[in-house]
Amino acid sequence: xxxxxxxxGGSSLADAAKIRDVARRIASAEERGDKVVVVTSAMGxxxxxxxxxxxxxxxxxxxxxxxxxxSTGEIVSSTLLAMALKSLGYEAISxxxxxxxxxxxxxxxxxxxxxxxxxxxxxxxxxxxxxxxxGFQGLTxxxxxxxxxRGGSDITAVALAAGLGAERCEIYTDVDGIYTADxxxxxxxxxxxxxxxxxxxxxxxxxxxVMHPRAVELSELYGIPILVASSFSxxxxxxxxxxxxxxxxxxxxxxxxxxxxxxxxxxxxPDRPGIATTIFEPLARANVNVDxxxxxxxxxxxxxxxxxxxxxxxxxxxxxxxxxxxAIGARGCVSDANLGKMSIVGAGMQSTPGYASRMFRVLYDQxxxxxxxxxxxxxITCIIDEARVGDAVRALHHAFDLGKGN
Amino acid sequence: xxxxxxxxGGSSLADAAKIRDVARRIASAEERGDKVVVVTSAMGxxxxxxxxxxxxxxxxxxxxxxxxxxSTGEIVSSTLLAMALKSLGYEAISxxxxxxxxxxxxxxxxxxxxxxxxxxxxxxxxxxxxxxxxGFQGLTxxxxxxxxxRGGSDITAVALAAGLGAERCEIYTDVDGIYTADxxxxxxxxxxxxxxxxxxxxxxxxxxxVMHPRAVELSELYGIPILVASSFSxxxxxxxxxxxxxxxxxxxxxxxxxxxxxxxxxxxxPDRPGIATTIFEPLARANVNVDxxxxxxxxxxxxxxxxxxxxxxxxxxxxxxxxxxxAIGARGCVSDANLGKMSIVGAGMQSTPGYASRMFRVLYDQxxxxxxxxxxxxxITCIIDEARVGDAVRALHHAFDLGKGN
Numbered sequence: 001x002x003x004x005x006x007x008x009g010g011s012s013l014a015d016a017a018k019i020r021d022v023a024r025r026i027a028s029a030e031e032r033g034d035k036v037v038v039v040t041s042a043m044g045x046x047x048x049x050x051x052x053x054x055x056x057x058x059x060x061x062x063x064x065x066x067x068x069x070x071s072t073g074e075i076v077s078s079t080l081l082a083m084a085l086k087s088l089g090y091e092a093i094s095x096x097x098x099x100x101x102x103x104x105x106x107x108x109x110x111x112x113x114x115x116x117x118x119x120x121x122x123x124x125x126x127x128x129x130x131x132x133x134x135g136f137q138g139l140t141x142x143x144x145x146x147x148x149x150r151g152g153s154d155i156t157a158v159a160l161a162a163g164l165g166a167e168r169c170e171i172y173t174d175v176d177g178i179y180t181a182d183x184x185x186x187x188x189x190x191x192x193x194x195x196x197x198x199x200x201x202x203x204x205x206x207x208x209x210v211m212h213p214r215a216v217e218l219s220e221l222y223g224i225p226i227l228v229a230s231s232f233s234x235x236x237x238x239x240x241x242x243x244x245x246x247x248x249x250x251x252x253x254x255x256x257x258x259x260x261x262x263x264x265x266x267x268x269x270p271d272r273p274g275i276a277t278t279i280f281e282p283l284a285r286a287n288v289n290v291d292x293x294x295x296x297x298x299x300x301x302x303x304x305x306x307x308x309x310x311x312x313x314x315x316x317x318x319x320x321x322x323x324x325x326x327a328i329g330a331r332g333c334v335s336d337a338n339l340g341k342m343s344i345v346g347a348g349m350q351s352t353p354g355y356a357s358r359m360f361r362v363l364y365d366q367x368x369x370x371x372x373x374x375x376x377x378x379x380i381t382c383i384i385d386e387a388r389v390g391d392a393v394r395a396l397h398h399a400f401d402l403g404k405g406n
Numbered sequence: 407x408x409x410x411x412x413x414x415g416g417s418s419l420a421d422a423a424k425i426r427d428v429a430r431r432i433a434s435a436e437e438r439g440d441k442v443v444v445v446t447s448a449m450g451x452x453x454x455x456x457x458x459x460x461x462x463x464x465x466x467x468x469x470x471x472x473x474x475x476x477s478t479g480e481i482v483s484s485t486l487l488a489m490a491l492k493s494l495g496y497e498a499i500s501x502x503x504x505x506x507x508x509x510x511x512x513x514x515x516x517x518x519x520x521x522x523x524x525x526x527x528x529x530x531x532x533x534x535x536x537x538x539x540x541g542f543q544g545l546t547x548x549x550x551x552x553x554x555x556r557g558g559s560d561i562t563a564v565a566l567a568a569g570l571g572a573e574r575c576e577i578y579t580d581v582d583g584i585y586t587a588d589x590x591x592x593x594x595x596x597x598x599x600x601x602x603x604x605x606x607x608x609x610x611x612x613x614x615x616v617m618h619p620r621a622v623e624l625s626e627l628y629g630i631p632i633l634v635a636s637s638f639s640x641x642x643x644x645x646x647x648x649x650x651x652x653x654x655x656x657x658x659x660x661x662x663x664x665x666x667x668x669x670x671x672x673x674x675x676p677d678r679p680g681i682a683t684t685i686f687e688p689l690a691r692a693n694v695n696v697d698x699x700x701x702x703x704x705x706x707x708x709x710x711x712x713x714x715x716x717x718x719x720x721x722x723x724x725x726x727x728x729x730x731x732x733a734i735g736a737r738g739c740v741s742d743a744n745l746g747k748m749s750i751v752g753a754g755m756q757s758t759p760g761y762a763s764r765m766f767r768v769l770y771d772q773x774x775x776x777x778x779x780x781x782x783x784x785x786i787t788c789i790i791d792e793a794r795v796g797d798a799v800r801a802l803h804h805a806f807d808l809g810k811g812n
Contacts, residue, residue: 016462023463050482056422057429057486058493065492065500069485072478076456079475080463086471087464094471099549120549143505143526 007157012231014044023084042073074134102138111146116163151212177238207258268331340386413563418637420450429490448479480540508544517552522569560621582636583644613664674737746792
């Protein structure tokens, strides 16, 4: 009898009929003899609706209040799922993040889990109940609700799996696994049976929205295998784990893309110690998440500095940067909101040269200009015109033979 | 500097614009120098929407789960109101019932407040904040959410006022006070400037929906004056308190009506000790709230027994009663779902004879048949055909001169 944590995404719980379907899936896991803890996201577009309400009453909703507000979405879905299970004849109970012992820091809207104290979860499991936990939320030391940020229910699920010593964490969503590329862009994209943690991490960070990167990180840390699968089918899904054989790893495994990229370039920055701090500390304080940073080689102690942010943060970033530009005596600042990025990911790349040059050649052959390049040991990312991202992903998928084999 | 508890009903918080209006009202109380604690109901029809969702996933939603689900409605309105106040430049914080220290028993869906431990509320008040408390809910000893039943936010408000030693509790709703009768039925109905606790209690119990009877009871117990007023106007409202002068009390003060009445009569009940228990215990277990009970004089140890329930409970009541009828050897059971009741209320009635006979005469003159009669010391209630309730209330309002004076 294994203990399994299952997480269901918002699209899987979008209405009463889907909630009843999910209840039946959970019931069949229970019938197989597994003990099941379930983590829920909010139903469908609930979170967006609540955020919209908040902005109708306030231009800048207080983050503590916003967290309490948003946490209700997952409470609604968890209680409804528990009711649906009970009406199928199963003992079930819903717990809020606080009741389930999810303890967080006080960084409202982007809190990190400090620990899991799952006494109540264990008590209810021992009483024979299926435990449904509201994802995305936890309790701070001040007994306030804090949320974990977008996709935070994945993190709740993995943290609970770790805290309970679960055998496996299953992430159910509206796609049936991890693909070599977005099937909407690349028709011949292929579902992977398995993928390593690091590769999954890079794909998740660089645009594959199926799983939250911090959840992948946490599952690697605690060695918890994750099954990513569809709640709408019985297809087997993709297993994310640490035991991938060497020969499977030695190639490009997948391509991620992200159209939500804007670029800011500060021109004529005096190149002196501390200048980066002067620029990026105000951005961090304004809660602007800076992604890629590139600083050109300095000519006569003057350099250009480029960074990327989410498109939705561009206005805020410019408002923060403009006074800084003046204060440090830079020449000015320009921006471009029409960018996208795509990344090739594969653990094999770290020991094999030539991937970068092949990638650049493919883009060159497509007539695509590369704006920025960043790399990790197992990933190469190019930022390009957003209108060309689809062409680039299709060409790379073909060039690296991702449509074939495993 | 007085401490005031204000409660805003669902219609006062129905959308973002109304929430901003309420925030401005609270701000102006704060500007007058009062310290304000606010209790919120759920926005508009939120609670009904959540109940409907629950019944879409389950024929009989679990009560513990339903309580957790419904509690989110008041959390949403309290957080939005706190955001709105902050955006007006006031320090404000929302607290759930649990955070505000509302402790209840475990009778889910109809919990009673066992105590208020308002440490957090006091701490936030001392920090200069306006405290917004989600009404209708509290925390059980098992750390589960329990709700106080329909209109429970009134009870939260009075309990907090008592626990904090507030000077006054203000109930803001969509009517501007307590009227001598429902103005929709009786155009000449008059708003009362003040009313005693007992009279308010009887009016609230017998159909005036403005305030929850248990909230009136609690405010009398702790001697907290209650102002009932509209959140949509600056009219003065009605003060419910204990210091009403004798001469004001010595008359009928108001008429309440309630169209939600169904009647069940069990025919040919053997009149022996314990028979009432046999009938009413199963109803209580099925959570059917029995209102009036009338047992006719027994003829040859056989009697008829009539009771009333809410119309929505009639089917459940009959399902419970039918096997009992058979078990106790009664002759059968008949029901009538088309009834209403109306009550005349006035503290003066307890020492002055003749009110009942005047009431019956008025109904007789209108050709209205009385199905059942019940009385308290300060109230006389008649149950009649629901189609005639409007006529009856208008005629009684006129006969008892309620349109005149105070």
